[in-house]
Amino acid sequence: MEILSYKKFYEDPVKKGEKVDDELSKDCYNVFACRHKFCREWCPDYVEEGNESYTSYGYHTGLLALSRGNGDLSEMKNAYIHCLECGQCELKCPNTMFGGDFYRVTTTTVDLVRKMRRDLHAQGIDYDGFEEVQKTIDDFKAHDAGPDEDLTSWAAGLDLPFEGETMMFVDYYNAFQTREVPIAAAKILKAAGVKFGILKHPHITTGELYETDEDAWVDAAKKNVEALKEAGAKTVIIVNPHEYSYFIKEYPRYVGELPFDVVFITDYVNDLIKAGTIKFVKPYNKKVTFHDPCSLNKLCGNYKAPREIIAALPGTHAEIEDPVLQWKYCCGNGVSSAFRKALPDVSYKIGVRRLKHANDVGAEVLLVACPHCKDMFAETKTKSGINIEPVHILEVVAYCMGIEV
Amino acid sequence: MAEKVIKKSDHYEVEPWRMTGYIHQQVMNDAAIQKIMQDKMMYLTWMHKQEAGRCLPGYTKEELES
Structure with a gap:
């Protein structure tokens, strides 16, 4: 879509x-x-x-x-x-x-x-704090120019092919900073018997580059689409909702109609749960609530699958709010992480407000479906001392399946 | 209806020629239209749920006279 x-x-x-x-x-x-x-x-x-x-x-x-x-x-x-x-x-x-x-x-x-x-x-008019953002862009560009092995090192030992009709796209943030998320995704899919591959060399997708050097970002977008096509992709599963919004909202603008279907990981996993392919063997006895990623809920209108997954988790007591109410919240990171880097104090206050709200509904765990939200909330929790644990929904699915991540 | 409109899959659209003078239509596919319709229904339903279950009391006689 x-x-x-x-x-x-x-x-x-x-x-x-x-x-x-x-x-x-x-x-x-x-x-x-x-x-x-x-x-x-x-x-x-x-x-x-x-x-x-x-x-x-x-x-x-x-x-x-x-x-x-x-x-x-x-x-x-x-x-x-x-x-x-x-x-x-x-x-x-x-x-x-x-x-x-x-x-x-x-x-x-x-x-x-x-x-x-x-x-x-x-025109050389950069906001205060742009140096930090430029540093991130440079780091990501260095990854892009670096060896292929580094980009797929998160998948070491998983024995994933570099081709297939179903491909999982893993961005640099997930590949280098929140590896537990793509690892959980890959292990869940493998345990469910899904045959899928990953790109040998995914190219840069970060939003900071998109809003700084559009041509370079579009060039990388074209390479990603071409590489996925060459790998034989008919379905591409995206693990990061920021990249999901880029694939379904921005890529078609520059590349035209994509030659494959793009599916977000929670939709894919939810379908597997409904089909009975994913079976839960352990309960997750926690009081949880869910934070909708802005890029998924607000930008793409995708909010059902995480709720259905949480409802299917055994032993979980969930207090989940209407997706409309969540339009007013953000973790504080922003869809481009430039906000968090340039305005860390505002970013923190936004995160605290969301964590406090999660506390108010009586949850002990704040489930998220975005690696950026997880990272942001983990930092906010440490700084603020608000006692609520941010956990990625895929980690809980893996736990209930009896998979060690 | 005063204006001629186009009816497409459960929603109405202005005839495109009316959008060629001052403001022009943007590039928008059917999925984008569907998303707007979905957001609108979600929001209105949510608003309804917030407000429909209660009735704000009017002023008491004492309040009015004070």
């Missing part, structure tokens, strides 16, 4: 001292003219910071002001980094929710933020 929704005129860069494109100016006016402000109510950054400049309304209004000759591009230096790219504002905006399907015109804040970060970077 590829979700295509974008504005072509975003491709024209906003340049210092030059007139802002008329289409972009009118598009910004559409949000400026709104008085509902639904975008800010649940914006995790606005809830913590209370600064309207850092909301969808603020971003569009600032750009509109620029187009009318009020202000300078460099004044926006530190504005766009305040967006988590979670997508809450654009899906809750009346322009999208109550008119988008009728007019085929929606509010596209995430795209605008990515575009503006790119345009500002191209």
Whole structure:
């Protein structure tokens, strides 16, 4: 299922001292003219910071002001980094929710933020803290240029082929920083008898690169699609929801229709549970709640499978909220980790709010379906002392199957 | 209905020629349309659940007169 929704005129860069494109100016006016402000109510950054400049309304209004000759591009230096790219504002905006399907015109804040970060970077106007983000990009580029063995070292001993009709795509973050997640995924699929392979050399997918050097990111996207096609993929299972959103929302924009189906790991595992292929042998006697990854719930509208998996776990007492309520939460990492790196204090406050909420519903374990959420919550838990354990849902599935991860 | 609209798979769309003057339509496929419809129904259902189960009391006589 590829979700295509974008504005072509975003491709024209906003340049210092030059007139802002008329289409972009009118598009910004559409949000400026709104008085509902639904975008800010649940914006995790606005809830913590209370600064309207850092909301969808603020971003569009600032750009509109620029187009009318009020202000300078460099004044926006530190504005766009305040967006988590979670997508809450654009899906809750009346322009999208109550008119988008009728007019085929929606509010596209995430795209605008990515575009503006790119345009500002191209003119040497980088937000405070960009060095940390650039360091991550450089590290990931070094992985891409490094030996193939490093990229698949997480799978050592799993004996996975580099081809197959079903392929599992593992991004660099999972491959190097949260290895337990792809390892759990691979062991679950193997135990269920699924024949699948992995790419010998997956290319860079990180969002930080996408909003800094679009051409390099697109080049890597094309290589990934080509490599998966050459490996014989008919179904590609994605383990990281950030990459899932890139594959189904961004890749088709640049590569065209994908020559394979893209499935998120929780959907795939849920189907195996329903088919009786996955059997649980151990109970997980914990009180749990679930945190929807922004990239899965808000950006892709995918929220059912994790809930069905948790309902099927033996012994688990689950207190799980409506996915709509979770539109207002984020772990604090953001879909591009640039937010967390540049604004660690705000990021922490957003994480604390979510952990406290999980505590309020009486859970002892916060299940997640995203490696970034897991990492962010683990850090927030340590710093804040809030006694709730973030655990990836795949680790629990593996545990109940009696698999050692 | 005053405007002519196109009815497609359970939802209405404006005729595209009406979107060629001031604001232009963006690139959007059917899956994106379906997602908007899904989000809308989820949100309205959620809102309904929040509000439909209770009725806010009006002012008491004493409050009105105070």
